[in-house]
Amino acid sequence: MKKACSSPLKCTRRDEYPKMTNNSIGAISGIVAAAMVAAAATAIVMDRSNAEAIVGETRKVDIAPGPDPSIDSLRADYRRPKVIPFPKDNPYTPEKAALGKKLYFDTRLSAAYVLSCASCHNPGYGWGDGLPKGVGHQMKTLGRRSPTIINAAYGLIFMWDGRASSLEEQALGPIQADVEMALPLDQLLVRLKNIPEYAPLFEAAFPKQGIVADTIAKAIATYERTVVSGSAPFDTWIEGSDKAISEEAKRGFVLFNKKAQCSACHSGWNFTNDSFHDIGLPSEDMGRGKFLVGITKAQQAFKTPGLREITRRAPYMHDGSLLALEAVIEHYDRGGVARESRSDQIKSLGLTAQEKSDLVAFMKTLTSDVDPTTVPILPR
Amino acid sequence: MNTFKVMLAIAFLSGTAVALAAERTIKQKGRIFSEAEVAIKKGDTLVFLNDDNIIHNVISTTPGTQFNLGSIPPGNSTPVTFTNTGNISVICAIHPSMKMLVKVTD
Numbered sequence: 001m002k003k004a005c006s007s008p009l010k011c012t013r014r015d016e017y018p019k020m021t022n023n024s025i026g027a028i029s030g031i032v033a034a035a036m037v038a039a040a041a042t043a044i045v046m047d048r049s050n051a052e053a054i055v056g057e058t059r060k061v062d063i064a065p066g067p068d069p070s071i072d073s074l075r076a077d078y079r080r081p082k083v084i085p086f087p088k089d090n091p092y093t094p095e096k097a098a099l100g101k102k103l104y105f106d107t108r109l110s111a112a113y114v115l116s117c118a119s120c121h122n123p124g125y126g127w128g129d130g131l132p133k134g135v136g137h138q139m140k141t142l143g144r145r146s147p148t149i150i151n152a153a154y155g156l157i158f159m160w161d162g163r164a165s166s167l168e169e170q171a172l173g174p175i176q177a178d179v180e181m182a183l184p185l186d187q188l189l190v191r192l193k194n195i196p197e198y199a200p201l202f203e204a205a206f207p208k209q210g211i212v213a214d215t216i217a218k219a220i221a222t223y224e225r226t227v228v229s230g231s232a233p234f235d236t237w238i239e240g241s242d243k244a245i246s247e248e249a250k251r252g253f254v255l256f257n258k259k260a261q262c263s264a265c266h267s268g269w270n271f272t273n274d275s276f277h278d279i280g281l282p283s284e285d286m287g288r289g290k291f292l293v294g295i296t297k298a299q300q301a302f303k304t305p306g307l308r309e310i311t312r313r314a315p316y317m318h319d320g321s322l323l324a325l326e327a328v329i330e331h332y333d334r335g336g337v338a339r340e341s342r343s344d345q346i347k348s349l350g351l352t353a354q355e356k357s358d359l360v361a362f363m364k365t366l367t368s369d370v371d372p373t374t375v376p377i378l379p380r
Numbered sequence: 381m382n383t384f385k386v387m388l389a390i391a392f393l394s395g396t397a398v399a400l401a402a403e404r405t406i407k408q409k410g411r412i413f414s415e416a417e418v419a420i421k422k423g424d425t426l427v428f429l430n431d432d433n434i435i436h437n438v439i440s441t442t443p444g445t446q447f448n449l450g451s452i453p454p455g456n457s458t459p460v461t462f463t464n465t466g467n468i469s470v471i472c473a474i475h476p477s478m479k480m481l482v483k484v485t486d
Contacts, residue, residue: 052444052446053460054461055447055449057458059458060455061456063429156477273411273475275476276474276476277474292439292441295448297473345434
């Protein structure tokens with residue numbers, strides 16, 4: 001199997017040069033011949049200034065396929081975790097979370113004093129904004145839908161295109177972005193230092209560290225990690241209560257994991273493995289491809305969103321183009337726009353009307369009956 | 381003919397190193413690399429075996445050792461020989477849970 005190198009990620013392939021070596025090795029001993037094969041490749045690498053690693057031929061390998069998982073074993077994969085993970089360099093404290101919550105809801109973190117993190121990641125809309133596309137500084141429409149922050153504590157990478165590697169890194173991005181909250185970092189620090197009631201909160205959360213970018217980011221990230229979806233009917237079913245969800249939803253669960261293959265990406269208790277895919281939406285947005293130039297499958301690829309509290313999070317997809325879960329299922333059933341970057345897993349599914357209905361019924365079991373989020377009293 | 385002589389000389393000079401060049405297999409089952417960190421010598425080969433149940437796209441964007449294996453279906457393996465020293469980050473372009481560090485020394 002030969003594959004083309006994708007510029008600018010360069011590679012050389014040992015299998016591109018068989019004749020050059022084979023002509024020479026017939027006259028010399030086996031060990032020298034073996035050395036010549038490698039030497040020829042080395043010489044070629046030396047001749048090509050852009051050669052960086054030698055990629056050989058891809059070969060078929062016999063691997064034993066795993067057994068088809070039973071429904072019971074699948075259910076075990078969806079059990080809720082018992083703890084929220086916090087990073088070692090930013091462990092949880094209640095003081096940090098309390099400060100982070102105030103910062104999260106504070107509109108003074110935007111240039112025009114009108115936007116807070118909660119404007120686009122609003123608990124009332126499943127920690128999104130209910131709009132097809134986000135709205136930023138001076139009411140300008142942004143390029144993508146505002147993603148939810150639900151269960152961000154469990155994320156591996158952040159933003160639709162994966163440009164933030166941690167929640168701490170993510171937290172400061174929208175505040176400074178010209179099109180979002182548009183507040184430069186130096187001005188943010190001045191503003192917060194001029195609000196007297198913030199100083200003791202920072203001191204309690206970060207003794208002797210002051211009001212700096214690092215403490216602001218850590219506080220917001222800590223609060224965001226506490227935003228975890230509540231126990232839904234699906235969880236009750238997973239824990240063994242057979243009547244917690246309908247028979248239709250149970251059939252949907254099986255379809256989700258088998259025929260429709262949703263779980264290939266929407267896996268685990270949070271229904272995402274954070275993988276990036278072009279799912280064939282008719283959009284020109286390059287997504288992950290902006291950061292992985294030359295990687296075909298990264299073009300127009302976006303991070304797989306989790307599905308918790310999904311009925312509160314319409315409209316759907318990274319571009320907000322689908323208004324209802326039924327439309328989402330129709331999209332996947334059709335397979336979207338066929339193009340080179342489209343994920344190999346996206347293809348026509350051949351679902352029946354009943355199966356589509358079952359899948360929607362299943363997804364509706366992922367919404368919990370959460371208590372409303374209280375808005376904090378902000379420092380003055 | 382001159383090219384042949386040069387290649388022959390390189391072959392003899394590099395013979396010892398070639399004989400000792402090592403090969404290790406990196407598996408990918410469960411959307412993780414079987415090793416998070418490996419230390420190898422320049423000229424050694426890592427064989428990336430997709431023993432998972434899903435397509436992977438192993439790449440490195442580390443300057444000096446960039447490569448892209450493309451979409452590799454389950455049941456396929458691809459060797460990569462590392463010709464430059466350094467700490468090389470290898471990831472799957474699709475699955476961020478797959479990341480490993482390859483430490484290549486002389």
